[in-house]
Amino acid sequence: MEEIVEVLVDTLLAGPEYQTFCKCKKCRNDVVALSLNNIPPQYATTQQNRERVYELYSKPDMRKWLNKRIISALHVVNKYPKHNI
Ligand SMILES: [Zn+2]
Secondary structure, three states: OHHHHHHHHHHHHHOHHHOOOOOOHHHHHHHHHHHHHOOOOOOOOOHHHHHHHHHHHHOHHHHHHHHHHHHHHHHHHHHOOOOOO
């Protein structure tokens, strides 16, 4: 789950909509952590499970659902960054 969220966060941050957002490591990690708080964990203990989880979260509906949670986390971190500028 964490790996999937990290990839999605990086993809979103690289996109044109989030150019003004802070992309430092701290904010990026905060976004990942905050997103994961809003997403039920998926533990993949075997390679087979791993592939199943990936497959599940590759479905367009799940992607949309995940992105929605990540985007709300992005806005929270952007509004209240933990570091001083
Ligand atoms: Zn930052």
